[in-house]
Each structure stands twice: as structure tokens, then as C-alpha cells.
Amino acid sequence: MTDSLSDQTDSENFTAPWWTRAVVYQVYPRSFADSDGDGVGDLNGIRSQLDYLADLGVDVVWLSPVYPSPQHDNGYDIRDYEDIDPVFGSLSDFDELVAQAHQRGIRVVMDLVVNHTSDEHDWFRESRSSIDNPKRDWYWWRKPREDGSAPNGWTSAFSGPAWTLDETTGEYYLHLFAKQQPDLNWENAEVRQAVYAMMRRWLDRGVDGFRMDVINLIAKRTELIDGPQRGSGDGFEMGPQIHAFLKEMHQEVFAGRDGTYLTVGEMPGVSIDDAALFTDPTQHEVDMVFQFEHVSLDQGEHKFDPIPLDLVALKTSLARWQEGLAETGWNSLYLNNHDQPRLVSRFGNDREYRYESATLWALVLHLHRGTPYIYQGEEIGMTNVRFESIEHYRDIESLNHYREAVDEFDQAPSSVLEAVHAMGRDNARTPMQWDSSEQAGFTTGTPWIGVNPNYVEINAEADRASGTSVFAFYQRLIKLRHENETVALGGFELLEPSHPTLYAFFRTSPSERLLVVANVSDEPFLGELPLDVGSAELLLGNYPVNGDAALRPWEARLYRL
Template identity: 75%
Template sequence: MTSLDSRTVNDPAAAASDGTPPPAEAAPWWTTAVVYQVYPRSFADSNGDGIGDLGGVRGKLDYLAELGVDAIWLSPVYPSPQHDNGYDIRDYQDIDPVFGSLAEFDLLLAEAHERGIKIVMDLVVNHTSDEHPWFVESRSSIDNPKRDWYWWRQPGAAGAEPNGWGSAFSGPAWTLDETTGEYYLHLFAKQQPDLNWENPEVRQAVYTMMNWWLDRGVDGFRMDVINFIAKQVELVSGPAAATDGGSPMGAQIHDYLQEMHRAVFAGRTGEHLTVGEMPGVSIDDAVLFTDAARGEVDMIFQFEHVSLDQGTHKFDPLPRSLVPLKRSLARWQDGLAATGWNSLYLNNHDQPRLVSRFGNDASWRYESATLWALVLHLHRGTPYIYQGEEIGMTNVKFDSIEHYRDIESLNHYREAVEQFDQSPASVLAGVHAMGRDNARTPMQWDGSANAGFSTGTPWLAVNPNYPAINAAADQASARSVFAFYQRLIALRHNDEVVALGAFELIEPDHEQLYAFTRSLNGQTLLVLANVSDEPLTVQGAWLPDDISGAELLLGNYPGDGAAALRPWEARLYRL
């Protein structure tokens, strides 16, 4: 694997001529940081209405400070009709009353900053809600000044959609608006019309809004499907076969992000974070997006590794296979080693729980939760913890689709059962495995009613296993997932090899072993992980050195098993 001159992360022109890595303080703050994602609706409810809110987040800041995280990524809290749980925004410069108010947001921001925790907002500007004033104006007539703020097209032959693009939430990506007789584009739900970034007025309105939030004190943005803001314009009105299932992303995306950087971030003092969610991008794309010299974004979320266990579609789960997963992650480590930076994640608000998806959440829940924590956090990049991950929360299996709330799962179920005549049980099994509500069940704080999430009726039912799996019980346990995450976060803060060291995968074809080294300035760390229910002999040609005298820095079993890795055992050595 290619080694890193860590200065290229911050300033490619500043690398020493002999390639000697600079001091750790030369690297950006986020190279030693850990980000915690809060999904406010499901985190903590402070007023008993069954929906999490900003008051609930404020009440848990000490918990997050104790965990040791450096920043909170706050999923959308803007005013919204909630068709897609806040990712359909009605007003970019306010707070939805269900979550609180701008005054309460300011309190959250101030109290987080007092604890040394940054707040990163979710930025959703590929689309708005169809209730946003911009779209209300745009759809009012074909000659409205805001008509060109969205993608409108005349019907195709025999009144068909302008092209064959499909929505990510099932069905076509075009909806006919009866008022004007034209179709509007929505890559997601029909209530989420896509903004037309070809229009400079749209771009300036977005930049003005972003500056408003930064002036208020927020510390950056996680940018939802940001690569989709640039469309392949020649295909928008093209024939039905023009898309062939590929990404709609257009080449002008780099121009847009560079313009955004100049208009919003250039010249600002302080430490801001920009991370772009970018489905379908390649490593070559990511190098360009995250090259600091180009002024686009600091890092991206890519989807390759979380798509490997999907068959013909997302809800067609495949058995877990370690080899393609570690090869994929290693390929991204290698590809962004010399220029750019990785985001490290295995779950978020759109993904199933990692301990259920990649581990064994029944017999080996603690071990597999901590194994994947160690493996992920020891890769090179910025780790993202999704709420509940730090206590080993699991997927949920509701016995009826009526208990689910996610628009993606509900649309898929209806389409599969009603249009394609699939059995309800088989479709529900796919939702159990891959549905987004797995991540959205309320945070399990303690063993009291509703897991301590709310004194009211939760908007989405709590996972029934909450009496056994909750934050209070975990923190009181001798085998605490929370405590393990604390130690991992401290390692990233204090050990520059963890933050900046070069990555090298060992035994890429081994179906049970996940092993790699991290090296910097003559120091080497070794990760050994047994991703299985069976013991694994440690001795082998794949070991870089004799580990008998190596220092064991962290492990998820007591003591050192030496000759054998126990089921789901993970160890971190300093060689």
C-alpha cells in the first residue's frame, strides 16, 4: 500500500522534498477527530411527545463528552413535512417546532462548544420539499421567475416521462404536475423536487443560506447526495434508455463545489468540516473531491463497501463475505493515501446496525461489536459513530410492515407485494435485514419504559431487546462497548500512528482473518481480528513479525490468547 506524507492531507505543496512526514500538528483537526451522528427524532425526547428533539440532545451532551467525541453530525432539524424524516426541507433557515426553536438550537450550539464539541449540520440541497416556497412559486406557472429553479420538462411520446430515470424510493423519478402539464424531476420521493443547480440564482441562494448558518456558529456541513446536484444535462430530456442505471452525476460537480468553497468557506477563520455523501463515485473521483489543493470538500461518504452484500437490489441481502469487504476498504485506503482522506463508517441513519449486519448479534454481540469498532477506527480516516453503535444496538424485526415508518421500506414493500406479486413474508425479510428503520428505532438509554427515550408513545417502536441492551446497562458492565469506544477515541487523539499512519492489508484472501498494519516514523501498529464464530490460529506466514514480545495496546478479550484468536476477538499490538 502507498505510504502517506501526511502533510498532503492539509497542504499538498507543503510536503518535504524527501517525503518525511511532518509533525502531527501540521495535519487538519479532523484527522485526529471522531464524529458522532445524532438522528434527533430518535435520540432523546425532552417533552414527552414521542419524538426526539434538541432539548433531548442538549440533555445528553455530557454523555457524548464522556464518550470523547469531537463533533456531532446533526441530521436535519429544519422545518419539514417529514415525508423523508426531515430530508425534505420546507425552510432552510429555521428549526422545525417538533425539534424546538432557533433559540434552543443556539443553546445546543453554545453548550456543545463549552464541552469542546463541534456541531456539523446536515445540508440537503439536491432537493427541497415540494412545500418549500421556492417550489410553490416554481410550479405556479411556466413563466414564474422561479420556474427554472427546478427541473421541468414537457411529456415525452404519448405523455410519458421525459426519460427513464427511476426514483431511489421506487417508481419513476418524474411526476406530472397538473397545473402546468409538465413533469418535474425528483431523484427521491415525489415530495422532494430536485433543485436546478444549472441556474446561478439557485447556487447563490444556497451559498447565502450556508453562510447564515456558519455566521450563527455551526462548524460545517455533511452534504446529502451532494454529487447529484450536477446532472448529466444531456440525459435529462433524453430517451428512456439513456440512463442504463448509471449515476446522474454531471462533470460540472467540481465547478459547483469549488464555487461553493470560494463563496462559503474561503477566508473564514476557524475549523470547519465539509463531508459530501456521494453515491456511485469512484476512487479517482474521490481523489479529486478531497484534494485540498482543489478546494472542494474535506472527505466523502462512498457506498461501495455497504453495497457488497446486496443482490439484485438493496432489499435482496446476500450472506456476509469478509474478503470483498476488506478488499474494498483497503482499496479506498490505498487510493486516498497520497492525496485525499477517507470517512470511516459501517452504519448510519440509512444503513442497518453493524453488529447485526457484519457481526453476530446473538451469541457474540459484545465481541463482534467491539471487533468492528477496533477494525474500523484503526483504518486511516475520520471515524463516524452512529447513535447506539457505541452500546452495540442491533437490528429490529417487527412482525408486520405496519410497524415500519421509513418511506423507502414502505414503498418497496407496496411495490414488491402489489405490483410484482412477491410474498409478504419474503419482502418483509428483506426489510428486516436492510431497512433504514433498523437504525432509526429510538436510542436505548435504560431499562425503563420506552428505553428511557420518551415518557410518551415513541414515533417508532423501541427495539424489544432494550431491557438487556441499553446505555445504562452497558456502562455498568465489566464488558462495556461504550468503554471500548472510549479507549479507541483516546488512541486516535493521542497516537499519531492511528491518525496518520500508512495502511497495509495482510492476507487479503483470508476468509476469517482481518489483519493490517499502520506505520509512521518507524512505528508500526498491527491489527488482528478473527471475523468468525470459530477460533483462529495466530501463527502463520502472514504475520509481519514475531508478536510474542509485542505490546498489546487493546483487545476485546481479557488477557492475550497468544497462539489463537478466540471467536470475534480483535487485538491491537505495537510492534
């Protein structure tokens, strides 16, 4: 790590934006570190672990929402954009966290959730109070159809219809997520200006950018709402207004500032062509996007229908995005976040080869071209949790799916629970495992969600003391990105695209060529590598060097050719 933020800007070897060689660490505040013993993580808990994050070497900390919220969707239902929820602390706690992060050369990025608010937000309270309230048009209200049904057949991401009838005025309001999360109407210029003013105040407070939650959903396909056929089904995302909205946001919020901010837009359903346009620096929209193609490949008809990993499909998908954004735009690199199962359980072997598969995927992901994102606990190889009963789960998506599958579709509770074990979001939300003490060192109280019972063996203290430390491997990867221009900016070429277990690719620059080879399998790879590496320099690997060209189970190597 460098000593100050100013040291992280362009050097003589890097003329690209600072975030091309940065690594982002996502903190889920409820589950990271609890400073006051109430069982919920908080800002002072995060502050207490800043040295841990500085030691890891990350450049940015992204905080999932810490605003006041009724917590129907764990903070993604925001009651007040201008404050901190008391469960996390206060604005002064936030200011101190930002100041101390900056002292360590770490930027702080906030979650921006402006597709929807909480139904307890003052804006929505006013909007629902009467049909002639000045804020009525700040949300999407529509009269029932002649038969009393909803305006169209859109469904919520959390099961059930996306429209709820409000008894106060007898009209439906739109919510693409939970009914407690009404969608803002971005067609209304007053809504947009209120959001921009809020964003400017956070930047003025010292925040270094925003991760923008489902930001492409702010532009609705209005013809599907108001058309003569009252459109049904999907198709609400990526309305034609989205580019104008994001350009306006950039002009109103970021233009004229010093250019050191990070903006990343979470965009379900975004295509490569869309992403290239969104992230084209000449367009002034966002720096990078989160896309979902690669984390949907192990799902059947829906999210809770898990299927085995098809490595060929995963390689093909990631390589398409590497190629598609090679000349214009930028990739965000992730396999874990607060909405995804734990990487080592999902795509690796979290039993016999937990260290090896955790570090294999780390090497593979961080050697792609783009900005890597580490989700809390990923850097120590945390795994999925298997709670014995649905009563131990907290996530609204999993709970709604279980209820619907069991009660409405008569599926066996045991099979539904197995799907939740595999794909549920609470896998990523169990408390951070700091040590082997009670509650994994996360809290002195009762945690808001149960700690994964394997914390006694898998925790940060034990991992860092081990001769096979996942944390130490991540440190080396981050250092490589900071120091090696080919890792940060080099070209990408996939090798052996149809091989079922070998993941191999080149990274190239005018000065060097790097080769990554990885055996995504419980069995040794006995075939030939894409080229002779006998005279190559081994820069990094997750096994002790043995001079053998054969790759051991879940072995990954990085060579300089």
C-alpha cells in the same frame, strides 16, 4: 476531551488538519432523546446528553436534518432552510445546543440537503404556479413526450419513476427521490447563490460545517434529459459541472473563514479517482466523502436482496480506498449510519457474541486511516429490530419496496418482510436505548416508532456498568486517535488479503508500527498470525489477556511491534 475548541487545532505532533484525529458522532434527532414527552426526539433532548457525548470523547456531533419538513422522508424533504421544525424545538434551542456543545469542545455539523427541497418549500410553490414564474427554472421541468410519457426513463431511489406530471402546468418535474422531493436546478446561478447565502447564515450562527446529502447528484447529466434520444436508466449522477459547483461553494461560503470547518460530501457512485480529486486540499472542494462501495457488498440485485458477508470482498474494498487516498485526499470511515442496518447485526453476531463482534468492528474500523463516524447506539452495540408487521415500520423506502414487491410482483409478504428486517433503514432509527425503564428512557410518551424490545438488556446504563462495556471500548479507541500519530496519520498495509476470516493490517509511521488482527468468525482462529507477536506490546483487545496466540471467536487485538 479538551476544554475548548481552540485546543483541538494542530499541536506540535499534528500538523495535519484537525479532523484527521477527530471522531464524529451522528445524531438522528427524532430518535435520540425526547425532552417534552411527545414521542419525538428534540434539540433539548440532545442537549441533555452532551455530557454523555463528551464522556465518550467525540469531537463533532453531526445532526441529521432538523429543519421544518412535512417528514415524507424523515426531514430530508425540507420546507424551510432557515428555521427549526417545531417538533425539534426553536432557533433559540438550537443556539443553546451549539453553545453548550462548544463549551465541551464539541463541534456541531448540520445536514445540508440541497439536491432537492420539499414540494412545500416556497421556492417550489412558486416554480409550479406557472411556466413563466421567475422561479420556474429553479427546478427541472420538462414537457411530456409526444406520447405523453415522462422525459426519460429515470427511476426514483424510492421506487417508481423519477418524473411526476404536475396538473397545474401539464409538465413533468424531476425528483430523484420521493415525488414530494423535487430536485433543484443547479444550472441556475440564482439557485446556487440562494443556497450559499443560506449556508453562510448557519456558519455565522455558530455551525461548524456540513454533511452534504447526495451532493454529487446536484450536477445532472443534462444531455440525458435533453438529448435527442431522451436518455433512460441510470447515469444522472456526477455531471461534469460538479467540480465547478463545489469549488464555487467553497469560494462563496468557506473562503476567508478560519479553516476549522468540516465538509463531507455524501456521493453515491463515486470512484476512488473521483474522491481523490474531490478531497485534494489544493482543489478546495470538500474535506472527505462518503462512498457506498463497501456497504453494497452484501446486496444482490438490489438493496433488499441481502447476501452473506464476504470478508475478502470487504477487506479488498476498504484497502483499495486506503491505498487510493493514501497520498492525496482523505477517507471517511463508517459502517453504520441512519440509512444502514445496525453493524453488529449485519456483519457480526448479535446473539452469542454481541459485545465481541461490536468491539471487533470498532477496532478494525477506527484503526483504518481516515475520520471515523459513530452512529448513535453503535457505541453500546444496539441491534437490528424485527417488527412483526410492516405496519410497525415508518421508512418510506421500506414501505414502498414492500408495497411494490407484494402488490406488483406477487412476492410472499413474509419473505419481503424478512428482507426489510435485514436491510431496512428503520433498523437504525428505533429510539436510542438509554436505560431499562419504559420506552428505554427515550420518552415519557409514545415513541414515533417502536423501541427495540431488547432495550431491557441492551441500553447505555447497563452497558456502561458492565465489565464488558462497548462504550468503554469506544472511549479507548477515541483516546488512541487523539494521542497516537500513527493511528491518525500512519500508512496502511493489508495483510492476508485472501483469508476468509482473518482481518489483519499494519499501520506504520516513522516512529512505530502497529498491527491489527481480528477473527471475524464464530469459531476460534487456529492458524498462524501474520507474524510472531510474542514480544509485541498489546495496546488494546476485546478479550481478557490469556497469553495465547490463538484468536478466540470475534477477538480483535491491536499490537505495537
